[in-house]
Amino acid sequence: MKLIEEGKISGSQFMWLLVTIVLPTAVLFIPALTIKYSGTSAWISGGVFTTIWAFIIVWVASTLGERFPGMTLVDYSSLILGKFPGKLVGAFYIFVLVLTVAIVVREFGEFLVSSFMQQTPIFVFNFLLIALAASAVRNGIEVIARMNHFVVSLMFFALIFIFTLVFSEADFKNLYPIFEGGILPIFRGFFTPMGWAGELFLIFILMPYLNNYREAKYAGYKAALMLGVIMSIDIVIALAVFGQQAADYVFPVHTLATYISIAGFLERVEAFILALWVAGITMKVSIWYYCAVIVAARTFNLQDYKPVVLPLGVICLTWSITIFDNITQLVEHFDIAWIGFSLTFEFIVPALLLLIAVLRKKRGAEKGR
């Protein structure tokens, strides 16, 4: 089966792509959402549990990918289920990915409008973000992977910058008591970040672009671990500095950045941090967008994926503005419906596919590459 784009990425580029798939929005939203339910043990649900969950997702995705080397989810679903159901799965995933792009764009637009530029219409931010991502997507996965290398370092710099500079304000007494209400609240708090950790399911679509597909599993595990560590630190620092109050902030990490003050000189840096974060979000949107485009191209059996980039962009942009009426609806959506929805497309459908593939002994041809 011929790939639509012949771009190839290395194992480490793949790993960083996976990190970017999750990190930029997760860092912004997860602390508040987990602390809300799990309180002081939020770092267990947001860090430890999510890592385990991410491992499961990576295992399912890369096992399927190794079974059908060189194929994306859409390709082997029609191999496993037959032609028409396979296309149906493809159509479902186009919907999922386009919607996710729209939601991610909306999230970040909301963040920008509410914390930096209140007078600017959200359309401007969404439009620019999607326009940037669209041009990145048209340039192909290799360019995205290369950009991502750059951007990941910027994001890490921003995070380390925030974390180290507010460290002196952290009061680790705020982390106690652990396991206050037993295990249940921890699980409850885990449901929201679960959707984020599960985003690693994009391995399904990106794996064929890997130089050596056997590296996918390892890279996935590494990315999952890295994400777990970052999320734990993120939640711990937010808790330690603000205590339970962190749950009331919409964007605790941003508030952390506003709280930085070193010697009365190094302060008021949040706009700078924001600027670095724009890069991360652009990359995240680009990767999701790319996956959406590839899935669409595979589902419609196209030779060239470029023609569908702009139409999908229009849909993403429109949805990014119309899907939610206000920011609370967005947060609530993550809290309720998204949990079930993300579980379905990130885990249940792929796991079922894997199960059926194993039962029907379907296997892709090993390609001599």
Next chain:
Amino acid sequence: MFNVLRRKLKQTLGRNKDLKVPHDKFEHGEGNGDKEKHPISNSLEQNKIILKEIFNNCSDVKFREFELGTAPAVKLLLVYIDGMVSTSDIHESIMNQLMLLEGLMEEISPEHTLELIREKLLPIGELSENGDFIKITDNILMGNAALLIDGEKTALILGIKEWESRGIEEPQSEPVVRGPREGFTERMLTNTMLLRRRIKSSRLKLEIKKVGIVSKTDIGIMYIDGIANNKVVEEVRKRIDRIKIDGILESGYIEEYIQDDWKTPFPLVLSTERPDRAAAHLLEGNVIILTDTTPFALIVPVTFFHFLQASEDYYTHWVGTAMIRLLRIIAVNISLLLPSFYIAIVTFHQEMLPTALLINIASAREGVPFPAFIEAFIMEGTFELLREAGIRLPRPVGQAVSIVGALVIGQAAVTAGLVSPAMVIIVSLTAISSFSIPNYSGALSLRILRFPLMVLAASLGLFGIMVGLMALLLHLCSLRSFGVPYISPIAPFIRSDMKDSVIRFPLWAMFTRPRLIGYKEPQRQEYLQIPKPPANPKRPSGGKERDNK
């Protein structure tokens, strides 16, 4: 676009239809795949008429007729361009030989005149035969002399090129404190000599091509066989062969035709005036393209970091160089971003400034009638104008310009209330930073990009800047120079190449060539040649002393 050019060219060149030999055939010289032959006849008169017609109205082309021997006298015609050949050679090695040594002639039959002249009479190193008008014309135009012999269907081409050229001087565009003072000159053979003197290896190859339908400029492709990537060399050949243009006057012409992407503001080809730099790049596996008539050599493939390197970096201590490299990277950022950063902060993110500074800026801006963006635009524009004026003007006037300029972007503009003092600082810092980028075309691209970024900053603040930077990053990541990713040691990340990008490692640690450029023979030196004190430092010369006893 190119087709149009070619068509136009053909039209203009093909107008002179009444010539016996169509004029444009001569213009499509060798290397153009022109298979048609235009042999000369054995009648000297005939040939002379044709040549005269070809060189109609070319007063500097000299036709000198003379005779060889006494019985039977053979008519000879020497054609050359005055000023491009060595007059002393004409007099002593040619005329003197042929006209005065007539006594020899009697022994030889007239059928062998050509062999005789070629083998016995002309003491000239570079000598060839040719029987085709096109080739002969080309050779005359190149500065060779053609000797036509009555009764022979071939002419002798005498390589006696000599013309005035500038001596080797210190390069103006890339001065150094430490390092060789030699620079390339306008004469290509001098330049190849300068490189050969640095790399005395038979693996250093030179391929000469003629480019330019009218100008027929010599283009030399130099590379070290076995180090340079064959594909790159092949690609260079192909791209140079593809150039169909009337004339090449500077290597910039070549540059524009061979770079991978015409839209980018970034230079995808490095140009240098310094033979040491060119030699260093040859050793790394790059290909050098020399152009006759210009001292600027082109280096391909390049990456973005090449534009932050100066040849001096490798001659001074590595710690200092490492620091200077970092400084240059900061300078790149300042020269690209500082004005837009100022605009963004002053018009959008005022909370980022320390209170005291904000108050100062606010009070300084109190009387300024323009928004910060217009203010910045005026000042940056003024500065660019001044800089341009300073370069173009003759030196004495240039100084006057700089004095006026200092007044304009200095005190006077502030006192007049046109701009705020902070803006003056911003502009001057930007200017200084852009001067500290070693490569002119690299700095130029940053200067261009500064303005769109300012627009973005003025409309969307830091977010706008970041959007601009992301677009820039996207562009940089998609660029390639002869197949090599433009920002290569960073993205894609190549650990072994980091030694010569952001900072420079000591020379002994740079034991590999850049992976994407000189990958054929990656190792360039012995491993671990770390300089060390002598093995037994306690007794540096103890052994000898004992011997004396």
Next chain:
Amino acid sequence: MVSKRVVIIIALILVFFLPGCWSRTEVETLAIVTNIGIDTVEQDGHVKFLLTANIIRPPLAGGGTQGGGSGAGKPVYWRVASLGDTLSDAERNLNLRIPRRIFYGHLRFVVINEKVARKGLADIIDYLHRNMRIRPRVLLLLTPEKAFDTLIRQAELEPDLARMIDEMDRMALSRSSKAFIDDLAHTTGQLTASGIDPLVAGITPIESPPTEPEGKPVKVIRINRGGAFRVDKFVGWLDSDEVRGYLLGIGKAQSGPFSITLKPHSHKDVNIMMTRATGKIKVDTDGDEVTAVIEISAEGDLSEFHTTEEIATDEGMKILGQKFSDAIKTEVMKAVKKSKELKSDIFGFGAALHRDNPAEWKRFEKHWYEVLPRIKVTVKVTAYVRRTGMTAEPFKPE
């Protein structure tokens, strides 16, 4: 293809010029507010907020040519106030007389009137938190007089009140640990968390005798107390010693002079300068009884010695250490006593119990403010005097 792309790029650039840049504001169109004061006023039977703001006057303040010291004659800040039904309303009502956009990005502190605080801080905190320009670092202060009046008091040595309070917070107050200014984030955290109550720095307005030759008396402020809260309502003041006791208890005291009596004199005759201190609170329960242990360890240097005894001995230092720890203990106990009196859990005994024993905390949480006065608090102090300064033995006049 090519020309099309160029057209698109040009169009994009033009698009940016069109909308006139939504969030753009030039610096000179900003009214930079450095501090605000919040009062309530009764008008027509309604309680309205009186928002007082100090706004910087840029032409007077900076410019480089003017020295910082000449601030006494012409104040660099400008006090304006306006009424409103809510604080946001009052904020925008300021613009009925100010031609510039009110800019909170450089807000340094908020002064709240004592009476307002007695009714509850939650509304004010909500206003401060929702505004994206106000950062969590903003300092909170309580004033017994009208905040409107406090904001026109003179800042000496610094050009304006905001910088004065800022420097006090950063440099001066920790020298004695007798007062402490907390910021918005912490206060909010303590307000919303259960089992801990905030303590907000308090201002004492005073009229100081002339501070310049041939000057008039000046109205200044002094930060020398702390307002204790129960949940979000102000309940009473702690004086400066009690504030230091509180700071020692929660481990935030850094240094400070402790005057102690070595001999049964009528006056204090020794001073020990605390150089470092840590404090920890542990709370446990025994049936219905709650016990709290405050563990403090401190170090100090001898900084003044008014008797003639030989003290530079190991024994002497131990005696001094004992006295030093007694002094600390007294101060902490005073603060604890006050906390119990006011029924304000500023030490966070409840939070400590919650931390150490969440199950027990559940039992007491509902009626914690009744339990609070009954808590048995013991203070354990280990204090050492390490050095004697530049002289060892006292000078003996002979």
Next chain:
Amino acid sequence: MYIIGLVIAFCGIILFEAPKLIKEKMWGELMAFSGLLLFGMVISSAAVLNIDVPNPTALIEMIFAPPTKLLTSFFE
């Protein structure tokens, strides 16, 4: 007003992609392109003209909110 911008934008997109596709006879791509673009046109014009169209998140909420609530209620 906005609808004019929208029309210009869509014209731009069509001019940008379609000619090449037609020239290279990529009919499948053209179909996919026009189908998706038509959908985009419909929803974006609806958004601009303030016409209510079914919202994807509303759909998701309708399907997934009850089971999710059931799931999470076990842990509260």
